[in-house]
Amino acid sequence: MRLSSLPPLPWQAAVLAAAALLLAGCESPLNSVRAKRFGAGDPLPVAPRVEPRALALGLNASPDQQALTPESTRAANALLTQQGRIADQTLSITPFSAQAEPLAQRLAQALVRSGARAPRVLPVPTDEVRLTQASTAGWALELQSEALTADTTRCQIANRSNWTIHPYHGVGPLGCASRANVAAMVSDPRDLARPRTLEAADGRAAVLAVERYQRGEIRDLIDIDFEE
Structure with missing residues (x-):
């Protein structure tokens, strides 16, 4: 009879069972x-996180009220970039005086040429406190942007x-x-929070390309001579 086949003594079996329970009930120190x-x-x-965000920016105009100052132009570009794609933003422009209304219209047209969706030009506010604050800061216009943005x-x-x-x-x-x-x-921050159905694809065109490849009917690329 081999020694390995000898049954353990009763006290040895009890020690082994207690050790097994201790190892199963506590975490290994090495793992910790x-x-x-x-x-x-x-x-x-x-x-x-995808959440709506609204930002407003006061803009200064040149002395003749015909254009924005370079500093205001840079600040407006930074705000619009921060809000994501300009086509997905809801933009509003508030002039603070009758003299600034033509400038507000020109700014709206410039935003449309940049891809914005018809910004609203609001009437001159009647709130005296707001007008006083704008006058003190030297603002001719206020640009407001509302958009869904991704917060990381x-x-x-x-x-x-x-x-x-x-x-x-x-x-x-x-x-x-x-x-x-x-x-x-x-392109759309909402894609980070919810799935969206894929657009339709032309499966037949893809199949024909694979079949031509399998038959060896490979079409040569167009060779354009740019020196002519």
């Missing part, structure tokens, strides 16, 4: 140490003291840059 090194306890990555968390290194030693733990939850890039490139 490794989990801490790889960022256990860090906040979970936050997916981009700011990507930054979580722990700058040891990110070169323990990159995973120092950088923080991975994927932040990818989510921020996707949110910046998406």
Whole structure:
């Protein structure tokens, strides 16, 4: 009889059973140490949030009220870029005086040429407090933009003291840059929050191309001589 086939003594069986229960009921210390090194306890990555956002910007005009100042033009471009695609924004322009109304109309036409959807030119407000604030700031117009935007968390290194030693733990939850890039490139922010049916495709054209390839009927590319 081999020694390996001998049954364990009663006290040995009891010790083995107790050890099995202890291992099953508690976490391995080695696993806990490794989990801490790889960022256990860090906040979970936050997916981009889609929410409506309304922004307003006061604009200064040139002394002759014929154009916006260069500073106001740059600020308006920055606001419109921040709100996403201009075609998906609801734009309104408020002149603060009768002299600024023609400029508001020209600004609306310029926005339409840039792809905006018919911005509304509102009448001069009657609120004296608002008019006084605009006059004090030197504003001729106010540009308002309403749009659905994607709000993403700011990507930054979580722990700058040891990110070169323990990159995973120092950088923080991975994927932040990818989510921020996707949110910046998406044409419709609502696509981040809900699915959408694909548009119709011409399946017959795709099938014919594959069949020509299988039959060896490959069409040559057009050779254009740009020197002629």
